[in-house]
Amino acid sequence: MRHVLGALALTAWPAMAQMDHGDMQMQGGKPPADARDPHAYSGGVSLDEGPYALPGPRQLKLADEHLFYGVLAERLERVDNGDDQALAYEVSAWAGRDYDRTVVKAEGDIEHGRLAEASTELLWSHALTAFWNSELGVRYDTGHGPDQGWLAAGVSGLAPYWVELDATAYLGDDGQTALALEAEYELLLTQRLVLQPAIELTAFGQDDAERGQGRGLSELVAGARLRYEFSRQFAPYVGWEWSAALGKTADLARDEGESTQDTRWVAGVRFWF
Template sequence: MMKSGMNLTLLALAALPLVSTWAQDPHAGHGGGPAPADARDPHAYSGGFTLDEGPYALPGPRQLRLADEHLFGGVLVDRLERVDAGAGHHWAYDTRAWIGRDYHRAVLKAEGDIEAGRLEESSTELLWSRALSSFWNTEFGVRYDTGHGPDQGWLALGVSGLAPYWFEVDATAYLGEQGQTALALEAEYELLLTQRLVLQPRVELSAYGKDDGARGQGRGLSELVAGARLRYEIDRQFAPYVGLEWAAALGNTADMVRAEGESTQEGRWVAGVRFWF
């Protein structure tokens, strides 16, 4: 016990010079204190040189630009396929194109069905997309539908992006003519079986705010489409695929389909290509 008390006393005596020094200059021993008289201004990091003046200036227009100052664009044909439902077949497409910068861009989405060489129905959206966070975008614009019943225009507002666990999600609310409202939700996931073989499950759900018999839109949940496509990426920009899909009409929409003497459920095989540039 006496030895322990003696050690503490020695440590206290050894620390006295350090405490005295710190009291006179709190920055002593920590690299602080006033800067030398000949120190360079820390804000003048370029030494007076700029992009336009000095020995390192490049001729012509400005040479260095940040990534979000460039204009980018792309086209993705996500689905271009033949759909075989047993009783017959048709062609379907789902594509999007965009142009803009990192935070703001214009987006064009188009999907539809072609039967007997004629456009049977289609949906086209022109949207303005703005980055909401690192993985999510907000989208606002217009949509125009043709095909089943009279043509219809919509205002669109939605979000799209990458959810946790790498699910790609697209959710959009619509306001149409005569106060009709709608909600569309799409989700898909890419499972890499190998470096080139990719399995892509996909689910699509739609709902409407009120009945519209002329267009086959029933109030509430309207249609569910679920399926999976297996593609082989010959390269990252071109991939043929095959798949199986199941579609079902729901709620009041199913009642309208039955009234027309048609089936409310349908299984179909698909085969097509996916490419982008």
């Protein structure tokens, strides 16, 4: 069979070699007079104005013209430190477009049916790069000592190796300043089982005995939560968390007869929509 095909190919080759390629219709040539310029949209021409505006009501909207929103309950958990139990929450919500969004962050502890400590932030978030946002706004704290208001400025984003980072500086009442650093990482043990270690460090610019704030490094919180994602939007978890007061803040806690370290077991649910 191969010999027959080879003979046919040799027989056809002289005829193919003698074909006049000038008679062949090749792809290309001049476009029609009414063809659209494929580069016109980069010259400031839009779908609403210019030579290519579509007639009638507009049907197409681009992604950066839509208003998006999201709600994430990062922590909604029951806490047990061996001596007492409490409820803790950390929830964030945002609404906006690609570059600018309004963000609300809230976290706190509920003990014996009442709000023991709470922190709420209202921020304007602006995209700096594909993975980093700047955040400007206000924060309000209640709980330990008198209530306190802050101005907030920081950055948040995704660092190399998929580490999520938040760094925020605060200016509060009576010239008090603070700095909060947070880092967390999601380790996929399987496609549904996720281990999430996290660490948080807080520092203050001056002493405030009334609120239990000491100058310098103030508090370190570290822990890990293991969750099972029944879906990407709903995942129960269990975990462990350790916190310690540092420096002058630890001295103020000792003066009040309070512990400077705390170990807590947690169980809760994480969800978003």
